Amino acid sequence: MESAPILKLEHLGVTFPNHPVFNDLNLTINQGEIWSIIGKNGVGKTTLMRTILHQLRPTHGKISYLPSQGEVTIGYVPQFRNIDADYPLTIKDFVGLNLTGWKLPWLSAKERAKVQKILDQTGLKQLAKRPIGQASGGEKQKAYLAQALVEAPNLLILDESTASLDPVTKTELLDLVTELNQRLKLTVLFVTHDIPMAQKYTQHYLMMTPGKVEQGPIANLTTEKVWEGENV
Numbered sequence: 176m177e178s179a180p181i182l183k184l185e186h187l188g189v190t191f192p193n194h195p196v197f198n199d200l201n202l203t204i205n206q207g208e209i210w211s212i213i214g215k216n217g218v219g220k221t222t223l224m225r226t227i228l229h230q231l232r233p234t235h236g237k238i239s240y241l242p243s244q245g246e247v248t249i250g251y252v253p254q255f256r257n258i259d260a261d262y263p264l265t266i267k268d269f270v271g272l273n274l275t276g277w278k279l280p281w282l283s284a285k286e287r288a289k290v291q292k293i294l295d296q297t298g299l300k301q302l303a304k305r306p307i308g309q310a311s312g313g314e315k316q317k318a319y320l321a322q323a324l325v326e327a328p329n330l331l332i333l334d335e336s337t338a339s340l341d342p343v344t345k346t347e348l349l350d351l352v353t354e355l356n357q358r359l360k361l362t363v364l365f366v367t368h369d370i371p372m373a374q375k376y377t378q379h380y381l382m383m384t385p386g387k388v389e390q391g392p393i394a395n396l397t398t399e400k401v402w403e404g405e406n407v
């Protein structure tokens with residue numbers, strides 16, 4: 176049985192001054208689906224994600240969050256950003272930041288339990304007390320994922336979040352995301368240039384090309400299609 180929609184984009188368009196990024200984008204994402212969002216550099220993938228995250232207002236069309244806006248909570252894992260070696264927080268405090276609204280991490284017992292659980296799930300338990308600035312790139316990226324998941328969102332956006340990771344760490348992260356998807360029906364938008372990973376981990380694709388978007392089941396995403404899309 177098909178799930179109910181969680182996100183519906185209708186005739187969506189974003190135009191920066193003198194620069195239309197995309198137009199007339201129509202897309203329905205159902206609860207529990209995993210989508211890859213692909214397309215060449217600069218085509219508008221991050222702009223689309225920022226619009227879904229309410230950071231940008233669409234210039235045309237609309238986005239519906241279903242069954243209601245209040246019921247759709249979004250976790251966001253950005254592209255890898257380094258963190259200064261002398262950044263003062265431990266991995267555990269960093270993961271808990273979302274729970275405190277980015278103030279100093281004075282957590283309640285319940286919040287501490289949430290952090291503990293997600294550290295466990297993301298394989299960061301042994302590293303909880305390590306200053307995040309001294310963690311490896313992969314560990315930092317896991318911490319960003321844990322931070323995005325700590326409040327149990329029902330929609331997770333991975334914005335090229337695995338791009339800088341080695342194959343083993345990349346697979347660990349995406350296996351965890353798949354596990355959460357199956358257990359909790361977490362809906363996932365995976366922005367990526369990694370077509371083999373998209374084919375392995377996602378069920379549907381949205382391919383953005385200048386002036387046009389295409390979507391379908393991931394089995395239809397052939398190498399030729401990607402090549403054509405990247406060369407428009």
Ligand SMILES: Nc1ncnc2c1ncn2[C@@H]1O[C@H](COP(=O)(O)OP(=O)(O)OP(=O)(O)O)[C@@H](O)[C@H]1O
Nearest residue numbers: 191192194196214215216217218219220221222223
């Ligand atoms: N705030 C802004 N003002 C003006 N132009 C912008 C703004 N943000 C993004 N752009 C432009 O919009 C286009 C789409 O950018 P976006 O970051 O969404 O692309 P992308 O598909 O995510 O690219 P990449 O794969 O390189 O990350 C680019 O040409 C970019 O320069």
